[in-house]
Amino acid sequence: MSKIIIRGARILGGEPGDVLIDGETIAEVGTGIEAEGATVIEAEGQILLPGLVDLHTHLREPGREDSETVLTGTKAAAVGGFTAVHAMANTFPVADTAGVVEQVWRLGKESGYCDVQPVGAVTVGLEGKQLAELGAMHDSAAGVKVFSDDGKCVDDAVIMRRALEYVKAFDGVVAQHAQEPRLTEGAQMNEGIVSAELGLGGWPAVAEESIIARDVLLAAHVGSRVHICHLSTAGSVEIVRWAKSKGWNVTAEVTPHHLLLTDELVRTYNPVYKVNPPLRTEADVLALREALADGTIDCVATDHAPHPHEDKDCEWAAAAMGMVGLETALSVVQQTMVDTGLIDWAGVADRMSFRPAAIGRLEGHGRPVSAGEPANLTLVDPAYRGAVDPAGFASRSRNTPYEGRELPGRVTHTFLRGRATVVDGKLA
Amino acid sequence: MKRHLISAADLTRDDAVLILDTAEEMARVADRPIKKLPTLRGRTVVNLFFEDSTRTRISFEAAAKRLSADVINFSAKGSSVSKGESLKDTALTLEAMGADAVVIRHGASGAPYRLATSGWIDGAVVNAGDGTHEHPTQALLDAFTMRRRLVGADTGLGRDLDGRRITIVGDILHSRVARSNVHLLTTLGAHVTLVAPPTLVPVGVEKWPCDVSYSLDDVLAKSDAVMMLRVQRERMNAAYFPTEREYSRRYGLDGERMAKMPEHAIVMHPGPMVRGMEITAEVADSDRCTVVEQVANGVSIRMAVLYLLLGGSDTALSAAPARTEENK
Helix, strand or coil, rough: CEEEEEEEEEEEECEEEEEEEEEEEEEEEEEECCCCEEEEEEECCCCCEEEEEEEEECCCCCCCCCCCCCCHHHHHHCCCEEEEECCCCCCCCCCCCCHHHHHHHHHHHCCCCEEEEECCCCCCCCCCCCCCCCHHHHHHHCCCEEECCCCCCCCCHHHHHHHHHHHHCCCCCEECCCCCCCCHHHCEECCCHHHHCCCCEEECHHHHHHHHHHHHHHHHHHHEEEEEEECHHHHHHHHHHHHHCCCCCHHHECCHHHHHHCCCHHHCCCHCCCHCCCCCCHHHHHHHHHHHHHHCCCCCCCHHHCCHHHHHHHHCCCCCECCCCCCCCCHHHHHHHHCCCCCCCCHHHHHHHHHHHCCCCCCCCCCCCCCCCCCEEEEEEEEEEEEECCCCCCCCCCCCECCCCCEEEEEEEEEECCCEECCCEEEE | CCCCCCCHHHHHHHHHHHHHHHHHHHHHHHCCCCCCCCCCCEEEEEECCCCCCCCHHHHHHHHHHHCCEEEEEEEECCHHHHHCHHHHHHHEEECCCCCCCCEHHHHHHCCCHHHHHHCCCCCCCCCCCCCCCCCCCHHHHHHHHHHHHHHHHCCCCCCCCCCCCCHHHHHHHHCCCHHHHHHHHHHHCCCEECCCCCCCCCCCHHCCCCECCHHHHHHHHHHHEEEECCCCCHHHHCCCCCCCCCHHHHHCCCCHHHHCCCCCCEEEECCCEEEEECCCCCHCCCCCCCCCHHHHHHHHHHHHHHHHHHHCCCCCCCCHHHHHHCCC
């Protein structure tokens, strides 16, 4: 493999420097680097980050290839600057056996755009009744370390306790979709002032917070670690902050859309804003940003949830929940966290690469930009401004809430183990 | 007037008074031997009903027919909709058939708004009840009934409900009638008080322009109209209240409670009533109860709405229906 020099980029937003990629690894980091026969990428004014890692992606394959495949999903990931994604288990069939997780893992290898780390279901068929063969999924070629019934909550306290305990044997983690099912029957949007007016079934904050409170207590009781998916309320932030203050092993993620959008958008009844957990209030958005900045929330995860057009081109109640997010995540984080001064680019590297890789115990990703490390890198032009045009998405689905919205920043290059998957903003 | 009628919140005071005044004109037509105006001849009104509601559908049908419109009734049951056709494809079909107005009843809140704003159809959209969101023509006919009874049919022309005290009792949480009435009656200057057990009041109600009381007895003496809402027995199973009997005891309107109301005050109900639950037979059958009047007024209001959305220009209105008849 040939040599590449990335010249003059600000590494993690710090001083400009050069990075020499030789084959699959970073050979040298410094200034004035020269190498014979190397391709030079002039990157003045750009930010060099470690390849982004997503803890929460729905690739839909197997089963819903009409909305996304591993190939299209990993292309979208590369465009968004990701070098590794965790593929959620709610496929058809459910990824609750070694066979299914190995299939997804193999499809990821074949795609070549981004590493795919399958997530295993906690319970058989996501039914919340019987533990899936967590050990078999861990021992499989896919090497599963993150387990989640995402899309559904592991609501039975005993099953949750057992899962938390069981995965300790192989340093796994349970990622909980916190949603008390009885409190959210028929739920369509955040319960509050807007839902009262619109006459849409309410999804109260307490349905998330009560499960998080229970699960941090369970994790503490059995000495396990627990990860909270797509935390969305100010109350949840308080609970996680309290749990961390106790020294308990709790981590949490927030989605880009919960950092930017509020339930006021539901007034349009446009199902592109329908998502689970639902868009919350301005006060929640501000609390989530603050929590991501102070470390209470560990990382950003996209919850990229592709849906075919017909599942959104309908009345609100009939529409599917979810938004695509891989290709806009970094821009939303720049707008809500960097341009607001809450975190710097080193903070972005931490929240979108180092921390998610560490939580998922993912090897070869979320590493420092230094010599000898795998060349998983993302180059960002932070000065770019442009309106989001879903027609140009690499994802098979177009259900973005940002259509026509101007967002800052653009990924110009993505490198997966030294190979450029994105060049000048386009798939290579 | 707006191009569609989706929410009572979209109506200004003047819009609403114009509709009520137009409805008075329409009501006079009903007193004539030939109850028909040529105003909407050649126009097509589609009644698109995804939920069963015979009362509302025939009210709209009668209204459209009295204005000489062609009426197509499209019921979702037994149609392609029950076989999985989307709202969009149904709308495109109606558009292809040249619907000038679509009157839609749908179980999903916001479906009429989607129909009106998604570019699927060009015609006017009238919300005939969407989920637990709104039912604006019901609120208009309620306001019309109140104005007639509390202000006067003739003296009421051009006037609103300034200072009238309206109490709405029952399942506020699931009621599109309550939502539309809160918006419209407030716009018309009335003071609205909602009465319900706390379980049947939505979280977020504190931002509504009305008062909320958990005690019916406290507000009866201060009400010019008391509107009872239907309470479905299923709610009991979801623990909104313990038993039917307890609900009736605390929130039902019986003769004894009616006697606490001021002498001029009226009892209203959008129907269908559950006698013995929210209202006793004694009250339902009394002179003070306007249920049957509300039904008759519903046709006048829907005539006015269709007329204003499809036929009338704002200016040509006041005597227009009568004049068109004469010019025939």
